[in-house]
Amino acid sequence: MEKIKYPVYDYIKFIWKKKLLLIGFTILCMVIGAGFSYTKETVYTSTALVFTGNGNNEKLSKPGLIKDTYKDALPEDISSSLDVKITEPYQITLSLSGSDKVSVESNTKKVAEQYTSDLTERFNEQYDVQENIKDALEGVVKNTKEAISQYNKLIQETSDEAKLLHYNEVLINKMEAFDKYQADLEEVEYDLVLAEDPELMNVTTTQTSNNLLRNTILAGAFGFQLMLVLLVLWKYIINARRALSERK
Structure with a gap:
Protein backbone atom coordinates (compact mmCIF):
# COMPACT_ATOMS: atom_id res chain seq x y z
CA MET A 1 0.00 0.00 0.00
CA GLU A 2 1.35 3.40 -1.02
CA LYS A 3 2.26 5.65 1.87
CA ILE A 4 0.04 8.78 2.16
CA LYS A 5 2.02 12.03 1.97
CA TYR A 6 1.15 15.32 3.63
CA PRO A 7 3.48 17.92 2.02
CA VAL A 8 1.96 20.96 3.72
CA TYR A 9 2.24 19.37 7.14
CA ASP A 10 5.77 18.32 6.29
CA TYR A 11 6.74 21.89 5.51
CA ILE A 12 5.08 23.24 8.68
CA LYS A 13 6.87 20.65 10.76
CA PHE A 14 10.22 21.62 9.22
CA ILE A 15 9.60 25.34 9.82
CA TRP A 16 8.62 24.60 13.44
CA LYS A 17 11.89 22.77 13.99
CA LYS A 18 13.72 25.84 12.68
CA LYS A 19 11.58 28.29 14.67
CA LEU A 20 14.54 29.62 16.64
CA LEU A 21 16.27 30.52 13.40
CA LEU A 22 13.09 32.23 12.15
CA ILE A 23 12.61 34.16 15.38
CA GLY A 24 16.28 35.05 15.67
CA PHE A 25 16.52 36.41 12.13
CA THR A 26 13.32 38.41 12.66
CA ILE A 27 14.72 39.96 15.84
CA LEU A 28 18.00 40.72 14.06
CA CYS A 29 16.15 42.57 11.30
CA MET A 30 14.15 44.51 13.90
CA VAL A 31 17.37 45.60 15.60
CA ILE A 32 18.83 46.70 12.26
CA GLY A 33 15.63 48.64 11.46
CA ALA A 34 15.74 50.37 14.84
CA GLY A 35 19.40 51.23 14.37
CA PHE A 36 18.72 52.65 10.92
CA SER A 37 16.11 54.98 12.43
CA TYR A 38 18.76 56.65 14.58
CA THR A 39 21.12 57.18 11.64
CA LYS A 40 18.65 59.33 9.71
CA ASN A 210 12.84 58.99 13.18
CA ASN A 211 9.85 56.60 12.90
CA LEU A 212 11.50 54.15 15.29
CA LEU A 213 8.41 52.00 15.91
CA ARG A 214 7.36 51.99 12.26
CA ASN A 215 10.83 51.07 10.95
CA THR A 216 11.26 48.36 13.61
CA ILE A 217 7.94 46.71 12.75
CA LEU A 218 8.54 46.91 8.99
CA ALA A 219 12.05 45.49 9.32
CA GLY A 220 10.74 42.66 11.53
CA ALA A 221 7.97 41.83 9.06
CA PHE A 222 10.46 41.83 6.19
CA GLY A 223 12.89 39.59 8.09
CA PHE A 224 10.14 37.14 9.07
CA GLN A 225 8.87 36.82 5.49
CA LEU A 226 12.36 36.52 4.03
CA MET A 227 13.40 33.78 6.43
CA LEU A 228 10.09 31.99 5.88
CA VAL A 229 10.75 31.94 2.13
CA LEU A 230 14.31 30.71 2.72
CA LEU A 231 13.10 27.91 5.02
CA VAL A 232 10.52 26.79 2.46
CA LEU A 233 13.20 26.84 -0.22
CA TRP A 234 15.55 24.91 2.10
CA LYS A 235 12.92 22.23 2.70
CA TYR A 236 12.15 22.05 -1.02
CA ILE A 237 15.81 21.40 -1.80
CA ILE A 238 15.96 18.65 0.88
CA ASN A 239 12.86 16.96 -0.56
CA ALA A 240 14.21 17.26 -4.10
CA ARG A 241 17.53 15.65 -3.16
CA ARG A 242 15.73 12.86 -1.27
CA ALA A 243 13.51 12.15 -4.28
CA LEU A 244 16.53 11.98 -6.59
CA SER A 245 18.38 9.59 -4.24
CA GLU A 246 15.32 7.30 -4.02
CA ARG A 247 15.13 7.07 -7.83
CA LYS A 248 18.70 5.83 -7.93
Whole structure:
Protein backbone atom coordinates (compact mmCIF):
# COMPACT_ATOMS: atom_id res chain seq x y z
CA MET A 1 0.00 0.00 0.00
CA GLU A 2 1.35 3.40 -1.02
CA LYS A 3 2.26 5.65 1.87
CA ILE A 4 0.04 8.78 2.16
CA LYS A 5 2.02 12.03 1.97
CA TYR A 6 1.15 15.32 3.63
CA PRO A 7 3.48 17.92 2.02
CA VAL A 8 1.96 20.96 3.72
CA TYR A 9 2.24 19.37 7.14
CA ASP A 10 5.77 18.32 6.29
CA TYR A 11 6.74 21.89 5.51
CA ILE A 12 5.08 23.24 8.68
CA LYS A 13 6.87 20.65 10.76
CA PHE A 14 10.22 21.62 9.22
CA ILE A 15 9.60 25.34 9.82
CA TRP A 16 8.62 24.60 13.44
CA LYS A 17 11.89 22.77 13.99
CA LYS A 18 13.72 25.84 12.68
CA LYS A 19 11.58 28.29 14.67
CA LEU A 20 14.54 29.62 16.64
CA LEU A 21 16.27 30.52 13.40
CA LEU A 22 13.09 32.23 12.15
CA ILE A 23 12.61 34.16 15.38
CA GLY A 24 16.28 35.05 15.67
CA PHE A 25 16.52 36.41 12.13
CA THR A 26 13.32 38.41 12.66
CA ILE A 27 14.72 39.96 15.84
CA LEU A 28 18.00 40.72 14.06
CA CYS A 29 16.15 42.57 11.30
CA MET A 30 14.15 44.51 13.90
CA VAL A 31 17.37 45.60 15.60
CA ILE A 32 18.83 46.70 12.26
CA GLY A 33 15.63 48.64 11.46
CA ALA A 34 15.74 50.37 14.84
CA GLY A 35 19.40 51.23 14.37
CA PHE A 36 18.72 52.65 10.92
CA SER A 37 16.11 54.98 12.43
CA TYR A 38 18.76 56.65 14.58
CA THR A 39 21.12 57.18 11.64
CA LYS A 40 18.65 59.33 9.71
CA GLU A 41 19.43 63.06 9.69
CA THR A 42 16.87 65.24 11.44
CA VAL A 43 15.09 67.58 9.03
CA TYR A 44 13.45 70.76 10.31
CA THR A 45 10.53 72.39 8.51
CA SER A 46 9.58 75.96 9.32
CA THR A 47 6.22 77.27 8.07
CA ALA A 48 4.97 80.87 8.01
CA LEU A 49 1.26 81.60 7.77
CA VAL A 50 0.45 84.89 6.03
CA PHE A 51 -2.93 86.57 5.76
CA THR A 52 -2.75 88.21 2.34
CA GLY A 53 -5.46 90.81 2.92
CA ASN A 54 -8.25 91.34 0.44
CA GLY A 55 -6.42 93.61 -1.99
CA ASN A 56 -5.92 92.58 -5.61
CA ASN A 57 -2.41 91.33 -6.39
CA GLU A 58 -2.01 88.75 -9.13
CA LYS A 59 1.78 88.43 -8.86
CA LEU A 60 1.77 87.84 -5.10
CA SER A 61 -1.22 85.51 -4.96
CA LYS A 62 0.01 82.62 -7.12
CA PRO A 63 2.36 80.02 -5.50
CA GLY A 64 4.53 79.58 -8.59
CA LEU A 65 5.15 83.31 -9.02
CA ILE A 66 5.81 83.75 -5.28
CA LYS A 67 8.49 81.04 -5.35
CA ASP A 68 10.18 82.60 -8.38
CA THR A 69 10.14 86.01 -6.69
CA TYR A 70 11.71 85.07 -3.35
CA LYS A 71 13.79 81.90 -3.74
CA ASP A 72 16.82 83.75 -5.13
CA ALA A 73 17.14 85.68 -1.85
CA LEU A 74 17.56 82.42 0.12
CA PRO A 75 20.75 80.40 0.79
CA GLU A 76 21.47 77.84 -1.91
CA ASP A 77 21.24 74.86 0.44
CA ILE A 78 17.58 75.54 1.32
CA SER A 79 16.27 77.69 -1.56
CA SER A 80 15.05 74.65 -3.49
CA SER A 81 12.94 73.56 -0.49
CA LEU A 82 10.79 76.72 -0.60
CA ASP A 83 7.18 75.56 -0.75
CA VAL A 84 4.20 77.89 -1.15
CA LYS A 85 0.59 76.77 -0.68
CA ILE A 86 -2.82 78.40 -0.61
CA THR A 87 -4.41 76.86 2.49
CA GLU A 88 -7.63 78.92 2.56
CA PRO A 89 -8.92 82.06 0.83
CA TYR A 90 -6.56 84.94 1.72
CA GLN A 91 -4.18 82.57 3.54
CA ILE A 92 -0.82 81.43 2.16
CA THR A 93 1.92 79.36 3.80
CA LEU A 94 5.62 79.60 2.99
CA SER A 95 7.80 76.67 4.12
CA LEU A 96 11.50 75.89 4.17
CA SER A 97 13.22 72.62 5.15
CA GLY A 98 16.78 71.77 6.14
CA SER A 99 19.07 70.22 8.72
CA ASP A 100 20.02 73.55 10.36
CA LYS A 101 17.11 74.62 12.56
CA VAL A 102 18.36 78.19 13.12
CA SER A 103 18.91 78.80 9.40
CA VAL A 104 15.55 77.34 8.44
CA GLU A 105 13.65 79.41 11.03
CA SER A 106 15.46 82.69 10.37
CA ASN A 107 15.16 82.46 6.59
CA THR A 108 11.50 81.47 6.75
CA LYS A 109 10.78 84.50 8.91
CA LYS A 110 12.86 86.70 6.61
CA VAL A 111 11.07 85.67 3.41
CA ALA A 112 7.66 85.81 5.11
CA GLU A 113 8.29 89.32 6.41
CA GLN A 114 9.45 90.49 2.98
CA TYR A 115 6.42 88.90 1.34
CA THR A 116 4.08 90.52 3.87
CA SER A 117 5.80 93.88 3.35
CA ASP A 118 5.35 93.66 -0.41
CA LEU A 119 1.70 92.73 0.03
CA THR A 120 1.18 95.67 2.40
CA GLU A 121 2.82 98.11 0.00
CA ARG A 122 0.53 97.00 -2.81
CA PHE A 123 -2.50 97.06 -0.49
CA ASN A 124 -1.74 100.63 0.64
CA GLU A 125 -1.47 101.79 -2.97
CA GLN A 126 -4.88 100.35 -3.77
CA TYR A 127 -6.37 101.76 -0.55
CA ASP A 128 -5.09 105.25 -1.38
CA VAL A 129 -6.64 105.02 -4.85
CA GLN A 130 -9.97 104.00 -3.30
CA GLU A 131 -9.75 106.93 -0.86
CA ASN A 132 -9.14 109.33 -3.75
CA ILE A 133 -12.11 107.91 -5.65
CA LYS A 134 -14.24 108.31 -2.53
CA ASP A 135 -13.18 111.96 -2.11
CA ALA A 136 -13.90 112.67 -5.79
CA LEU A 137 -17.33 111.03 -5.59
CA GLU A 138 -18.20 112.95 -2.44
CA GLY A 139 -17.42 116.17 -4.29
CA VAL A 140 -19.48 115.16 -7.29
CA VAL A 141 -22.43 114.11 -5.08
CA LYS A 142 -22.27 117.41 -3.20
CA ASN A 143 -22.14 119.49 -6.39
CA THR A 144 -24.94 117.50 -8.02
CA LYS A 145 -27.10 117.90 -4.92
CA GLU A 146 -26.53 121.67 -4.95
CA ALA A 147 -27.38 121.81 -8.65
CA ILE A 148 -30.65 119.95 -8.04
CA SER A 149 -31.52 122.42 -5.32
CA GLN A 150 -30.76 125.36 -7.64
CA TYR A 151 -32.88 124.01 -10.48
CA ASN A 152 -35.76 123.32 -8.12
CA LYS A 153 -35.54 126.95 -7.07
CA LEU A 154 -35.41 128.15 -10.69
CA ILE A 155 -38.47 126.09 -11.57
CA GLN A 156 -40.40 127.67 -8.71
CA GLU A 157 -39.35 131.20 -9.67
CA THR A 158 -40.01 131.16 -13.43
CA SER A 159 -43.23 131.10 -15.39
CA ASP A 160 -41.67 130.91 -18.84
CA GLU A 161 -42.85 127.68 -20.51
CA ALA A 162 -39.66 127.24 -22.53
CA LYS A 163 -37.44 127.74 -19.49
CA LEU A 164 -39.63 125.44 -17.37
CA LEU A 165 -39.29 122.70 -19.96
CA HIS A 166 -35.51 123.16 -20.07
CA TYR A 167 -35.14 123.31 -16.29
CA ASN A 168 -37.25 120.17 -15.81
CA GLU A 169 -35.19 118.29 -18.38
CA VAL A 170 -31.92 119.33 -16.72
CA LEU A 171 -33.33 118.53 -13.28
CA ILE A 172 -34.30 115.00 -14.32
CA ASN A 173 -30.79 114.40 -15.70
CA LYS A 174 -29.24 115.77 -12.53
CA MET A 175 -31.38 113.55 -10.31
CA GLU A 176 -30.52 110.45 -12.37
CA ALA A 177 -26.84 111.34 -12.18
CA PHE A 178 -27.12 111.94 -8.43
CA ASP A 179 -28.55 108.45 -7.87
CA LYS A 180 -25.69 106.92 -9.85
CA TYR A 181 -22.98 108.92 -8.07
CA GLN A 182 -24.52 108.12 -4.67
CA ALA A 183 -24.59 104.39 -5.47
CA ASP A 184 -20.94 104.50 -6.62
CA LEU A 185 -19.95 106.35 -3.45
CA GLU A 186 -21.68 103.81 -1.21
CA GLU A 187 -19.94 100.97 -3.04
CA VAL A 188 -16.52 102.56 -2.56
CA GLU A 189 -17.24 103.26 1.11
CA TYR A 190 -18.32 99.62 1.57
CA ASP A 191 -15.07 98.38 0.00
CA LEU A 192 -13.02 100.63 2.28
CA VAL A 193 -14.85 99.37 5.37
CA LEU A 194 -14.12 95.75 4.39
CA ALA A 195 -10.47 96.41 3.51
CA GLU A 196 -8.09 94.29 5.65
CA ASP A 197 -4.31 94.68 5.81
CA PRO A 198 -1.96 91.77 5.06
CA GLU A 199 -0.43 90.27 8.19
CA LEU A 200 2.19 87.68 9.12
CA MET A 201 0.20 85.46 11.47
CA ASN A 202 2.83 83.06 12.85
CA VAL A 203 5.94 80.99 12.15
CA THR A 204 6.10 77.40 13.42
CA THR A 205 8.84 74.77 13.20
CA THR A 206 8.56 71.00 13.25
CA GLN A 207 11.08 68.19 12.90
CA THR A 208 10.80 64.84 11.20
CA SER A 209 10.32 61.81 13.43
CA ASN A 210 12.84 58.99 13.18
CA ASN A 211 9.85 56.60 12.90
CA LEU A 212 11.50 54.15 15.29
CA LEU A 213 8.41 52.00 15.91
CA ARG A 214 7.36 51.99 12.26
CA ASN A 215 10.83 51.07 10.95
CA THR A 216 11.26 48.36 13.61
CA ILE A 217 7.94 46.71 12.75
CA LEU A 218 8.54 46.91 8.99
CA ALA A 219 12.05 45.49 9.32
CA GLY A 220 10.74 42.66 11.53
CA ALA A 221 7.97 41.83 9.06
CA PHE A 222 10.46 41.83 6.19
CA GLY A 223 12.89 39.59 8.09
CA PHE A 224 10.14 37.14 9.07
CA GLN A 225 8.87 36.82 5.49
CA LEU A 226 12.36 36.52 4.03
CA MET A 227 13.40 33.78 6.43
CA LEU A 228 10.09 31.99 5.88
CA VAL A 229 10.75 31.94 2.13
CA LEU A 230 14.31 30.71 2.72
CA LEU A 231 13.10 27.91 5.02
CA VAL A 232 10.52 26.79 2.46
CA LEU A 233 13.20 26.84 -0.22
CA TRP A 234 15.55 24.91 2.10
CA LYS A 235 12.92 22.23 2.70
CA TYR A 236 12.15 22.05 -1.02
CA ILE A 237 15.81 21.40 -1.80
CA ILE A 238 15.96 18.65 0.88
CA ASN A 239 12.86 16.96 -0.56
CA ALA A 240 14.21 17.26 -4.10
CA ARG A 241 17.53 15.65 -3.16
CA ARG A 242 15.73 12.86 -1.27
CA ALA A 243 13.51 12.15 -4.28
CA LEU A 244 16.53 11.98 -6.59
CA SER A 245 18.38 9.59 -4.24
CA GLU A 246 15.32 7.30 -4.02
CA ARG A 247 15.13 7.07 -7.83
CA LYS A 248 18.70 5.83 -7.93
